[in-house]
Ligand code: RUQ
């Protein structure tokens with residue numbers, strides 16, 4: 001593995017507009033320090049001498065930083081990222097797209113983006129947001145237009161069976177409008193979207209891994225959702241100033257029906273989510289337990305928490321009718337999970353485990369024993385032992401804090417943690433721009449006072465400011481310790497300059513050895529917050545749709561026709577390269593026109609597009625798929641409906657005519 005990859009290129013001249021601060025920082029260490037310091041100053045400037053100061057110093061190079069990686073790597077690396085032309089990747093990277101609102105599929109280890117699945121966005125290629133079917137999933141206003149046109153996807157997770165991915169579903173959240181979307185693993189299309197009631201800023205999601213109430217249910221049945229923003233209830237403008245009364249709700253959605261099952265009222269802001277392998281616990285890390293509504297107010301507490309939800313007790317409370325009514329009028333049952341209402345462990349539905357300073361991530365170790373939660377303003381990661389949390393719920397622990405069994409100092413700005421299945425954890429250090437590899441058992445020993453426990457195993461520089469990271473098959477029982485993918489929030493000088501904003505930088509580390517080795521990097525369109533890396537044999541996609549799946553499919557080309565019912569006209573159309581079944585169809589100005597198109601081509605990858613100029617219609621039908629669009633024919637004249645997807649030598653000739661007679 002070439003170590004040149006870890007060397008910094010000299011600054012391109014255009015970077016001079018970084019201003020005086022960058023002046024004279026041609027050398028790697030200084031520039032890295034500058035980036036760390038800039039982030040640090042941002043926080044300190046906001047009145048936060050706190051947290052960071054508690055580790056006593058400004059960011060500095062750690063002994064195992066760049067230098068250690070300029071020496072040839074010993075016993076480390078060895079995996080190849082080179083995927084020769086014609087060869088397939090070994091993993092699917094299912095990645096959120098961030099404010100582009102989509103979900104992306106990237107091959108690993110090559111980093112090649114294979115496709116994008118439109119979810120909360122509008123997509124002209126597939127017609128997502130244009131077709132009646134996609135509009136029904138996205139949700140419409142009474143006038144038929146889309147309820148929302150923006151999205152902000154953050155976290156992707158897959159459905160589980162026996163503690164590992166089963167490839168059936170993937171879920172992704174929309175932070176802006178608090179929606180949860182499900183993607184079918186067989187055709188990679190979004191089939192359901194649920195808007196969560198009573199919440200704003202829905203951020204973390206995690207599917208459960210089994211249902212402990214039923215010995216036969218060893219797969220995902222629910223998806224848990226944390227909401228980040230506290231809001232007044234009801235949020236109708238009558239109580240905006242009583243900020244103490246704002247609160248958030250933790251939501252459980254049924255994995256199959258995608259209906260909201262229940263919500264739990266909690267203190268503080270919820271962030272990421274994790275679930276235990278036994279199906280008993282879900283957790284969300286929390287910041288702003290002080291309930292501040294300003295930047296400084298949100299960060300004054302020394303400790304926030306990781307809240308654990310006792311799922312069986314919540315569902316029992318609902319059965320017993322032990323609920324508070326939904327403030328916003330939805331019929332979702334709500335259980336009171338606030339600290340004050342859950343002081344008695346034996347009756348509690350929630351357990352608040354104190355964690356230092358505004359924790360951001362919470363992740364489950366693949367051995368099923370621990371959750372790791374790190375405070376972004378504390379240089380520590382807290383190891384929480386799940387059996388001890390259950391012990392607290394049974395009345396066997398004095399203080400929930402006793403569930404913390406390790407709390408190593410690992411570096412500045414720790415955010416998210418991944419695992420390798422060999423007992424090691426990897427945490428992103430946002431401020432240090434590094435990844436730290438540390439040993440969980442050693443951290444527990446050190447916490448018990450063992451001075452010789454070697455907790456930190458390695459650190460490596462990444463470029464720059466990492467947020468999420470994940471390892472191959474991370475957070476499953478099959479965590480395989482091959483690759484670690486880092487989502488860096490800034491790429492700075494790593495790619496050709498493209499104007500004031502740069503892409504994000506995804507870096508792939510080989511973690512098979514003692515030391516991490518930077519193997520590959522690729523720019524990504526902002527901003528994939530989070531991703532999962534799934535081995536390829538888990539995902540089994542179909543190459544052709546089942547025509548029977550579409551109730552409106554036109555199964556025989558001879559059934560193509562124009563049907564009129566008053567001013568409503570329906571066009572039944574089929575496609576087969578290189579022709580549509582009708583060469584023209586006539587309607588009257590003012591008609592409401594519905595076009596239903598079934599693609600009769602049954603060869604994989606042979607899709608056809610259908611676009612109507614000036615009418616803003618544009619979609620693609622995959623093999624044996626049916627889609628429809630509805631519009632008002634308000635413009636008289638001739639409109640060439642044409643195939644937008646290159647399908648045949650006579651693709652350009654694949655057309656039909658929409659003839660609109662003037663009223
Ligand atoms: S976030 S960088 Cu998951 Cu939306 Cu942590």
Ligand code: CUA
Pocket residue numbers: 577578607608609643644645646647648651652654
């Ligand atoms: Cu059909 Cu191009």
